[in-house]
Amino acid sequence: MIPIPPPPPAIIAPAVEPRVAAPERSVDTASDLRIAAALTDARVRVDSGFSGATIVLYGAVFNPGDQPTDVVVVVRGPDAPVRLVKKTRNMGVWLNSRPVLFEGAPGFYMTASTRPLSDIADFGQLRRLGVGVDHLRIDAPEETRTVTRYGVRDVVVSRLGEDYLDWRRAVIRLREAAALYNTDPAGVSFVDRGLFRAEVELPTTAPTGIYNAEVWLFQDGDPVSVSNLTLTVEKVGFERNVYEFAHRQPWLYGLMCVLLAAMTGYLASRLFRRF
Incomplete structure (x- = not known):
């Protein structure tokens, strides 16, 4: 009888530790100077009980250096036509002039900043960006013409020549009185290193539509970064x-x-x- 050789010893494979996926890592932004922002509520609902709303805009400044920066928040509501009349004295009697129509005035406009805008950037820079009530773009057509608006005939639509700035100031003054235009030179506050907040106050007369918010980061008088947000006000x-x-x-x-x-x-x- 031929003896059967014993089976070979079992080969034990070395224990292999389960492979753990490398944790996801965010992109390194330590060397970038930039700003990021968001809204606590991007949609405001208007009903019969609407008494205004306060929305908090918050964000962070990523500043790798020691050079200080400034934050400016600009919120602009949908454009709407504005009809104005001017009191004129004619033969001792005060009469209304022909109505003047501005076709591109924003229905809501506010700015909030860490300090006065004139201390953050120069006049030309603010004018180019349209930041601040003094640099607000209110459109009026180049040509002079008359139209029928609001049931009134012969409404003047023009840049009004030398009187344009006076009419423009009147638009801003009326909107400020209605709490639709606002400028807060100390409206942006830093709650922690790099973290800031600002409040957007919407009055009861705030128009419905799409609002655009721009959050600018300035350094040495120049804009270095911007974050764009959208706010919807709807009935x-x-x-x-x-x-x-x-x-x-x-x-x-x-x-x-x-x-x-x-x-x-x-x-x-x-x-x-x-x-």
Whole structure:
């Protein structure tokens, strides 16, 4: 009988530790001078109980050096036409002049900064960027013409020559009185090293639409970085339905308003006739 050789010893493979994926690492930005920002709420809903809103804009400044920087926040609402009239004295009587229409004035405009804008950048730089109420771009066509707006004929649309700046100041003054234009030279505050915050105050009369926010980073009077944000202010609920109906079918909306007013007047007359 032939003996059977014993089986070879089992070969034990060395233990292999499970491969752990390398953790993801962010891109190194230590050498970049830049700014990043965000809003606590990018959508504001307007209903019958809307009494204004306060939105916090926050962000961080990545500054690899020791040279100080400044932050400027600019929030601009949707453009809307502005109709103005001017009191003129004619033969001892004060009369309204022909209406003047500015077609491109923003419905909302605010700036907030770490210090006054004139200390951050020079006049030319601010004018080029359109930063600040004094450098706000309010469009009026080059040509002089008359149109019919707001049910009024012969509305003047022009740059008004030498009087343009006076009319422009009037637009800004009226919007500031309505809390739609605001300038806060100390509206941006640093809460920690590199971390800042600012508040955007929306009044009850804030127009609906898309708002554009620009967060500028200045150093030595020059813009070195910018972060662009979008804010939406929209009507909701019953107010939104009425708003959309009035704009989609204005003739039917006007007819319904007239009928409703006539019916209300008729019912009121019948009610008070009994007393």
